[in-house]
Amino acid sequence: MPMSREPEAILDSVVQLTEQRQLDSLAESLVSTVSQMLSIDEVCILDVDKLTKRKGGLDGQRNVSSASLAVSVKLCIEQQREICFSNGLHQELAVPIIINDKLTKVLLVSAPLLTEQDRVLLRGFAKVYENYFHIVVESETDSLTNLLNxxxxxxxxxxxxxxxxxxxxxxxxxxxxxxxxxxxxxxxxxxxxxxxxxxxxxxxxxxxxxxxxxxxxxxxxxxxxxxxxxxxxxxxxxxxxxxxxxxxxxxxxxxxxxxxxxxxxxxxxxxxxxxxxxxxxxxxxxxxxxxxxxxxxxxxxxxxxxxxxxxxxxxxxxxxxxxxxxxxxx
Known part of the structure; x- marks a missing residue:
């Protein structure tokens, strides 16, 4: 069962999200938060570069099928915007996550029904993740060379x-x-x-x-x-x-x-x-x-x-x- 969407529950979720200090655990925390807050079937964060160039690509994945990637994610990457797609049985929402002016990740959610309130909440969580991602990356970057540290x-x-x-x-x-x-x-x-x-x-x-x-x-x-x-x-x-x-x-x-x-x-x-x-x-x-x-x-x-x-x-x-x-x- 999803947790309450009362302000206290939402704030608790944000606190848990921003307690993370590693990118992998940050992704896992976002996936866990979305799973608890909404009545959904599937959720993951897709790494756009890894998806096409390095092996892997699913951060904190939860049962996302290859078929789901073909429509909503493809359109999200191509059009650089949020995409909501329905196949009659489920709705899929692909929310772009922009890092340093580049579409780097996609939050992908599948559910029987996604209301406008759900979409607003998902955009908000994606934005928190995006902002905190910058902070974590900065902590893992060498200040002189901008290489990883x-x-x-x-x-x-x-x-x-x-x-x-x-x-x-x-x-x-x-x-x-x-x-x-x-x-x-x-x-x-x-x-x-x-x-x-x-x-x-x-x-x-x-x-x-x-x-x-x-x-x-x-x-x-x-x-x-x-x-x-x-x-x-x-x-x-x-x-x-x-x-x-x-x-x-x-x-x-x-x-x-x-x-x-x-x-x-x-x-x-x-x-x-x-x-x-x-x-x-x-x-x-x-x-x-x-x-x-x-x-x-x-x-x-x-x-x-x-x-x-x-x-x-x-x-x-x-x-x-x-x-x-x-x-x-x-």
Whole structure:
């Protein structure tokens, strides 16, 4: 049974919604609130980018069929406005959620009947979600580079492990060249001799270098590749599914373009990078530790290189510990 729509109940729902500090739990709270407030059959928040480009796409989902996506959501995305559609048995309402002037998510509700009061309430909850989404995103964004920050990393890493598990199951029956197999990866890098750059030219110049590096990351990698600044000159990328060959080409493009920056003072910006493929059977902390080990191998062997943990193991350049200690993520 839906809860009361008295002002106190509505305010309690808003309070619960704004208590959340993670985007996933924020979505789940909105879905739960709508489910409790209205007599509905189905509700979810759809991530528009994930729906078409990355695996997944339903945040806090509750039994939304693929058929429901075909009409109301499609029209909502195309027309950038609220769409109410009836198939004779049910009504579907798709409410656009705008983040940074872009239709980023859609609140999708299906019910036998949606009154105008229901629609007003749903618009209000969508607006609360939209506004609070901005606050949560700001808390997970690095203030200098506008990349994601360390706080945002852990939930995204676990999400990547889940996607990697799906990919592993899909490709288990296919016979593919290892270099062409789609995988998820962890790429961790830092700027070579960055402390010396700061000491020689000052921290303002160091910040300029960080801004140029982050700007080039956004230019070379695409919006589905999750990019983080961990702090200082340390960066992490969780690329969307790619083959090893495609990832090598992308990293080469990135490092070659970096080498063209700051030629006059630095003779180019250079980085050391370690990469590991995400194996869903391995603990996420261990995976990050493996990427870090590959990075430190590069730093101890000439810098200005990209190295894969698995390849270093295969070539005997790194030894796999009998028990790999989990890195302390936070």
């Amino acid at each position: 360390r706080k945002a990393f852990l939930p995204q890493l676990y999400s990547s492990v889940e996607i990697a598990c799906d990919l592993l199951q899909e490709q288990a029956q296919a016979s593919q060249d290892a270099d062409e197999e789609l995988k998820l990866w962890i790429c961790i890098f830092d700027i070579d001799y960055f402390k010396k750059i700061n000491d020689t030219f000052g921290h303002l110049y160091g910040d300029e270098v960080l801004l140029q590096v982050s700007a080039l990351m956004k230019q070379v990698f695409n919006p589905q590749d999750l990019m983080f600044r961990f702090g200082g000159d340390e960066f992490v990328i969780l690329p969307a599914p790619r083959s090893r060959r495609a990832l090598i080409e992308l990293c080469q493009e990135f490092t070659q373009n970096l080498a063209q920056l700051q030629q006059e003072r630095l003779g180019g910006i250079r980085i050391s990078m370690g990469i590991v493929g995400i194996d869903p059977r391995v603990d996420p902390g261990t995976l990050l530790n493996q990427a870090d080990n590959a990075l430190y191998f590069v730093k101890g062997n000439g810098r200005n290189q990209v190295a894969f943990y698995g390849q270093l193991l295969a070539e005997g350049k790194l030894q796999r510990p009998e028990i790999e200690d989990d890195i302390e993520l936070f």
